[in-house]
Amino acid sequence: MNINQEYEIYTSTDKIGHFIRIRSLNKAKHYAVYRTFTKRFPDGKEINVEISEDIKNILVKSIEKKGITEGFILKFDENDKYSDFIDEEIAPENVRHVSGQSEKNFTSTGAKLNAHWPIFHKLNETGFGSIIRATLTLHQVCSSRCQFCSTINRNKKDTTSFEETKEFIEKLYFDQAEYNKKHFSKYNDKYKELTGSDIRLRGLILSGGGQPNLWPHFEKLVNWLSTLDIDVGLITNGFPKNIDNKIYDKFKWIRLSITPEDASPHYIDKKFNLQRIPENIINNEKTFFGLSYVYGPWTDEDILKRLSLSIKEWKLDYIRMLTDCNLTRSEQLKSHKVLAEKLYNLSLIDKFGNNTGKIFHQLKFHGTQEEAEELWTDGKCFLQTYNLFWDTTGHETNGKSFCYPCDSVTVLAEENTRQRSKRGFDGNIWGTVTNDKVELLFKEKWKKFFDPRDHCSACLFMKNNKVVKDLTNLDITELDNIKIDNDLQHINFP
Numbered sequence: 377m378n379i380n381q382e383y384e385i386y387t388s389t390d391k392i393g394h395f396i397r398i399r400s401l402n403k404a405k406h407y408a409v410y411r412t413f414t415k416r417f418p419d420g421k422e423i424n425v426e427i428s429e430d431i432k433n434i435l436v437k438s439i440e441k442k443g444i445t446e447g448f449i450l451k452f453d454e455n456d457k458y459s460d461f462i463d464e465e466i467a468p469e470n471v472r473h474v475s476g477q478s479e480k481n482f483t484s485t486g487a488k489l490n491a492h493w494p495i496f497h498k499l500n501e502t503g504f505g506s507i508i509r510a511t512l513t514l515h516q517v518c519s520s521r522c523q524f525c526s527t528i529n530r531n532k533k534d535t536t537s538f539e540e541t542k543e544f545i546e547k548l549y550f551d552q553a554e555y556n557k558k559h560f561s562k563y564n565d566k567y568k569e570l571t572g573s574d575i576r577l578r579g580l581i582l583s584g585g586g587q588p589n590l591w592p593h594f595e596k597l598v599n600w601l602s603t604l605d606i607d608v609g610l611i612t613n614g615f616p617k618n619i620d621n622k623i624y625d626k627f628k629w630i631r632l633s634i635t636p637e638d639a640s641p642h643y644i645d646k647k648f649n650l651q652r653i654p655e656n657i658i659n660n661e662k663t664f665f666g667l668s669y670v671y672g673p674w675t676d677e678d679i680l681k682r683l684s685l686s687i688k689e690w691k692l693d694y695i696r697m698l699t700d701c702n703l704t705r706s707e708q709l710k711s712h713k714v715l716a717e718k719l720y721n722l723s724l725i726d727k728f729g730n731n732t733g734k735i736f737h738q739l740k741f742h743g744t745q746e747e748a749e750e751l752w753t754d755g756k757c758f759l760q761t762y763n764l765f766w767d768t769t770g771h772e773t774n775g776k777s778f779c780y781p782c783d784s785v786t787v788l789a790e791e792n793t794r795q796r797s798k799r800g801f802d803g804n805i806w807g808t809v810t811n812d813k814v815e816l817l818f819k820e821k822w823k824k825f826f827d828p829r830d831h832c833s834a835c836l837f838m839k840n841n842k843v844v845k846d847l848t849n850l851d852i853t854e855l856d857n858i859k860i861d862n863d864l865q866h867i868n869f870p
Contacts, residue, residue: 383444387432394427396435398444400529400799408523411638413448414673418461422714424673434458443796445524445702445789448673466709471739472716473729478736481865482631482666482694486843488870491860495575495762496847498563503821505761506556507548507814508578509869511783513585513767514541514594520587520613521639524670524700526786527585527767529800534771535586538593540811542600544766547815548577549604555818573605579868583611583783585767590616595623602626607868611668614642614651621654629664629866630657631696634683636674649682649689658691664865666694671715680722687734698738701787701836702797705742712739740836742789748833751841755827757781758844759837762870766811769801776810778803779817788834795834805831 386397392411399407412424413435427435431450439447453459480487489496495506515535516527553576556564560575567575580601582588589612591597601608607628613635615624624630632653637646644650657665669683683695697719699711716737719725724735731737752758760781771777778801785806787797801807808825809816828835835841850858 385436385439387436389429394429394432396427396432396439398439398523398528406521406525406528406530406532408521408525408528409638410448410523410673412673413450415452416449416463416710417452418454420464420710420713424676443702443789445700445797446704446707448523449707463706463710465706466713468709468739468741471709471712471729472720472725472727473712473737473739475739476730476736477863478694478731478734479696479738480861482629482664482696482736483738483740484837484840484870486837486840486870487861488864488867489762489840489843489847490858491864491867492567492571492762492870493847493850493855493858494563494567494570496844497566497850497852497855498560498575499761499822500848500850502560502563504560504819505817505822506575507552507762507764507817508575509581509763510545510548510577510579511581511583511765512541512544513583513765514588514591514597515586515768517586517590518584518613519590519641520635522635522670523639523674524672524702525799526701526784526797527769527800529798530585530769531772532586534768534777535591536768536771536777536811538596541593541597544811544814545577545580545601545604545606548818549606550576551815552576552818555815577606579607579609579866579870581609581611581869584613585769587613589619595620598623598626607866609866609869613640615654615657617652621656624654624657625660625663627663629666632665632667634667634669636672637679638674647682648679649686653690664693665690666692666696668696668698670700671697671711671718672700677718677722680718680724684722684724684733684735692734695735696738697735698740701740701742701784702789702799704789704791705744705834706791708741712737712741742834742836743838745790745792745829745833747838748829748835751838751845752828754824755829756822756824757826757828757832758841758848760808760817760825761822761844764808764814764817766814767801770803774810776812778807779809779811779814780806781808782837784836785832787836788832790834 384399396410516530553574556575610630642651765780765783789797
C-alpha cells in the first residue's frame with residue numbers, strides 16, 4: 377500500500393512478532409521497521425505497546441490518515457477500547473521544563489549568537505552575511521534503520537568527493553576571511569578583537585543524512601581539518617571498527633545518537649549500552665562526549681534507566697533528550713509533556729524541569745503561521761546569514777547539490793495545512809546556493825531564495841531567527857554593551 381507515492385506500507389510477522397515496515401519509494405528504498413505503537417488515554421497517559429494482529433489494520437488506516445509518525449499514536453478510552461476522543465491542547469509553558477546551561481551549551485538555542493555580534497552589525501549596515509557555522513552530510517549511507525529518520529527519502533549514491541569537500545571548506549575558511557579583510561575591514565577588525573579570529577568559518581559539524589564515519593574519505597578529511605583553526609564536531613550513530621580510533625581525538629566534541637534498539641547493527645543483543653565505544657573517546661578530557669536520544673514509542677523505563685547509568689560508564693558530559701521532530705506542533709508538545717513527566721518520576725529533572733544531573737530535556741517544537749508572518753516580514757530567513765547545511769541530495773545526477781539555511785527543513789509538519797514532514801531535502805523548495813557557488817553567501821547581499829512564510833511556517837528555529845533579527849536591528853552603542861555569557865561552551869556553534 378502506497379502513501380502519497382512516497383512510501384510503501386508492508387505488514388508482516390517474523391520470529392520476534394508483528395511489525396509494520398515503511399519503505400521509501402525512491403531509488404535507494406530506505407526503510408524503517410516499527411514493532412510498537414503508542415496508546416494514549418484521555419488523562420494524557422501514554423504507554424508503548426507491541427503491535428498485535430488485531431491492531432495492524434487500525435494502524436495502517438491511522439498511518440494513511442495522519443502520516444508515518446503520528447499514525448503510530450492511537451487513542452484508547454478508560455476501558456482500553458480504541459476511541460477517537462479530542463485531546464487537550466498543550467502549550468509550551470505547560471511542559472515541565474527550564475532551559476538550563478547544558479541545553480545552551482550543547483544545542484543551538486540562540487544563546488551563543490551574542491558572542492558574534494559584529495557580523496550582525498555588518499549585516500545591518502551592508503546587507504552581507506557571514507557564514508561562521510556549517511554542517512556537512514558528505515554522503516547518504518547509514519547503517520541504522522531509525523523510525524524517526526528525517527532523511528529516509530534519500531539516495532545512497534548521492535555522495536561528494538574529498539576534493540569537492542576540501543574546496544567547499546576552503547572557500548568558507550580562507551576566501552571568506554580574505555574577502556572580509558579586504559571589503560569589510562571595520563567589522564572584521566571588531567570581530568577579531570572580540571573573538572581572536574577573522575570573519576570566516578569557525579565551527580564545522582560532520583553529520584547525517586549518511587553516517588559520517590562510513591564515508592570513504594572520513595579520516596583523510598578530519599586529518600586535513602585538524603591543520604585549520606576550526607572547531608569540528610561529529611554526530612554519528614556508532615563507531616565502525618575499520619576507523620583508526622585516534623582520529624576521534626581531533627574533534628572538539630562528539631555526539632552519539634542512540635537509536636531505537638532494534639534499528640542499529642552496532643548494538644550487541646539489541647542493547648545500546650553494549651555497543652563499542654573507543655576507549656580514547658571515553659578517556660579524552662579534551663573532547664566533549666555526549667548522547668542524543670529521541671523519545672518515542674520505542675522507549676521504555678529500562679532504556680531511560682540504562683541511559684542514566686551510561687553517564688558514569690562512558691564518562692559522558694551530557695545526554696540530550698528530545699521528541700520526534702516529524703510530529704506536528706501539538707503532538708510534539710504532548711510528547712514533550714509525557715517525556716518530562718517520565719524524567720521527573722525518575723528524578724532526572726526537578727519539579728520545575730531543571731536537570732538534576734547530566735541528562736537534560738531539549739524543548740524543541742514547531743512554530744506557527746502567525747509567528748512566521750510576524751518574524752519574516754521581508755520573506756527572508758535569518759539563519760542563512762550565518763549558518764548553512766550542505767546536503768548531498770541530487771549529487772549523483774547533477775554533480776553538485778544544494779545548501780540549506782538549516783538541517784530541519786525535512787521535518788516541517790503542520791496541523792492546519794496537514795503538511796507532513798518530507799523526510800528528505802529538496803533544493804527547489806528550501807535550497808540557497810549549490811556547493812560549487814557557496815562563496816555567493818558571503819560575496820553577495822543577503823537575498824530571498826525562498827519565502828519561509830510559505831515553506832517554513834513550522835520552523836523549529838523561530839527563536840534563533842528572532843535573536844538574529846533583534847541583533848541586526850541594534851545600533852552600535854547597544855551592541856557594544858551587549859551581554860555575552862562567558863560560561864557558554866562551544867561558542868563557535870551558535
